[in-house]
Amino acid sequence: MKTAIVTGASRGIGRAIAERLMRDGFRVIATGRDEVLLASLNTPSIALDLRDPTSAQALIEFALLKTGRIDVVVNNAxxxxxxxxxxxSEGDWLDGYSLKLFGAVRVARAAWPHLKAARGSIVNIAGVGGRTPGAEFSIGGSVNAALLSFTKSLAEQGVVDGVQVNAINPGAIRTDRLRKRLAAIDEDAFVKSQLITRVGEPEEVAALVAFLVSSEGRYMHGSLIDIDGGATKTM
Ligand SMILES: NC(=O)c1ccc[n+]([C@@H]2O[C@H](COP(=O)([O-])OP(=O)(O)OC[C@H]3O[C@@H](n4cnc5c(N)ncnc54)[C@H](OP(=O)(O)O)[C@@H]3O)[C@@H](O)[C@H]2O)c1
Structure with missing residues (x-):
């Protein structure tokens, strides 16, 4: 049985990815901070704050203890x-980068030898803001751009080491993050204002992850894939 680590698996997109990979036959190692939500996934889980520099190593050690191998890492938190x-604030910037960029960097570094041994895969969940920045998303936009660049760097090393590396850019996906924004604006008006087909569902991102890490998706490598209802207007 293959092992997949999913960060940010307690809710939203990460939870949908964890559930989908479990259905597809992976032994999923789930992480986030909310122990109760993690436990409700019924799969081995470890509650960690990924902003802490020691958390990535603890996560990889936990996965190895539980399953002895690592085939897939989904950096979603x-x-x-x-x-x-x-x-x-300064703290907002440090928090954003500590979790999303450095969390992904540290998990990738700690998992790499095991992914290399298993000829495994990394999927980084970035976001459309990485290609299309905006005034109200300076942290998220720049952190996602950094994650996309990191994906490309790692993909080149992945050619050498036999590790598949890709990134996904979700657009507006119906999770708590978006629900908070939609509380202030009607969904139809939001869709119209963004010039998108509709709001996406977490399961649609999960299906894309499932394809990438399946044997059919293996030739996808170093790809930065938008799944955004047409939000990204540039090439
Ligand atoms: N939803 C969208 O429209 C959208 C669009 C573009 C990109 N994205 C990206 O997709 C990813 C998932 O987004 P989402 O909408 O599913 O978010 P969400 O519903 O808010 O879930 C975020 C996940 O990250 C975990 N997390 C947050 N802080 C953490 C910390 N310090 N340490 C460890 N885990 C932490 C949360 O777990 P706990 O709460 O248990 O800590 C939760 O499982 C994010 O990287 C986001 O930037 C989302």
Missing amino acids: GATKRGLFLEL
Whole structure:
């Protein structure tokens, strides 16, 4: 049985990815901070704050203890604060980067030898803001751009080491993050304002992850894939 680690698996997109990979026959190692939500997944889980520099190594050791191998890593955890630049603090910036960029970097570094041994895969969940920045998303946009660049770097090493590396850019996906935004604006008006087909569902991102890490998706490598209802207008 193959092992897949999913970060940010307690809720939202990460939870849908964990559930989908479990259905597809992976032994999923789930992580996030909310122990109760993690336990409700019925799979081995470890509650960690991934902003802590020691958490990535603890996560990999936990996975190895439980299953002895690592085939897939999905770096999904992220919680960058929105807001106008002058309203964002030093702490907001450090938090955003500590979790989403450095969390992914550290998990990838700790997992790499095991992924190399298993000829495994990494999927980084970035976001459309990485290609299309905006005034209210300076942390998320820049952190996602960094994650996309990191994906390309790692993919080149992955050619040498036999590790598949890709990134996915979700657009507006119906999770708690988006629900908070939609509380202030009607969904139809939001869809119209964004010039998108509709709001996406976490399961649609999970299906894309499932394809990438399946044997059919193996030739996808170093790809930065938008799944956004047409939100990204540039090439
Ligand atoms: N939803 C969208 O429209 C959208 C669009 C573009 C990109 N994305 C990206 O997709 C990813 C998932 O987004 P989502 O909407 O599913 O978010 P979400 O519902 O808020 O879930 C975020 C996940 O990250 C975990 N997390 C947050 N802070 C953490 C920390 N310090 N340490 C460890 N885990 C932490 C949360 O777990 P706990 O709460 O248990 O800590 C949760 O499982 C994020 O990287 C986000 O930037 C989302």
